Structures are given as C-alpha cells and as structure tokens.
Amino acid sequence: MAYDEELAERVREVVAGEDALHEQQMFGGLAFLVAGKMAVAASGRDGLMVRVDPAESGALESAEGVEPMVMRGREMHGWLLVSNETVRDDAALEEWVARGISYARSLSQT
Secondary structure, eight states: OOOOHHHHHHHHHHHTTOTTEEEEEETTEEEEEETTEEEEEEETTTEEEEEOOHHHHHHHTTSTTEEEEEETTEEEEEEEEEETTTTOSHHHHHHHHHHHHHHHHHHHTO
C-alpha cells in the first residue's frame, strides 16, 4: 500500500529547516528521520506514524484517532498511528510532528 503523498508533503512543510533531517522510504511509508532516528512517517496505513516516549504512549492513545502502532501482529511500544482525520488540521499535524521530532532528538543526545 502506498503512503499518503499529500500528508507527506504537509509533513515536509512542517519540518522544513530542521537540522539533520532526511527522508527515507520504510515500512510502506515515507519516514522523516532526525539525526538518524525516525521521528514520524506518512504511513501506508492512512495516517501519521509518530514516535513517542514509551512512558507517555498509554496516555496519548486515549486521544481520539490515536492508536498503538501494530506491525506483524505485535504492538510497537512508543509508536502511535494518528489518523488522517486527527491531523487534518495544520495545528494538530504540527503538534504531532513536533512531538515525534522532540523524542527523536532526545534519543540522539543519549
């Protein structure tokens, strides 16, 4: 399944100017990596895949349109799938992308 190219372009606009950022196709989507750490991806599952602190993922999953990311039948702790409907608003997209970038940056500092 192909990823949502419109969503990918919207993410590009949000991350424009970020240091050490690059794109890479992976997991059926288009991932945005910060200093080699995956932050977010335009998923092939119709939504935004966001990397978050695993300690916070349970609380974040309670938001409407947010669910744990499941790959090959296994829940991926620290990864969330945020529905396209949830990130339709630019401010919501910016918030989720910022959350993913912030966590990815924290990983590169350890």
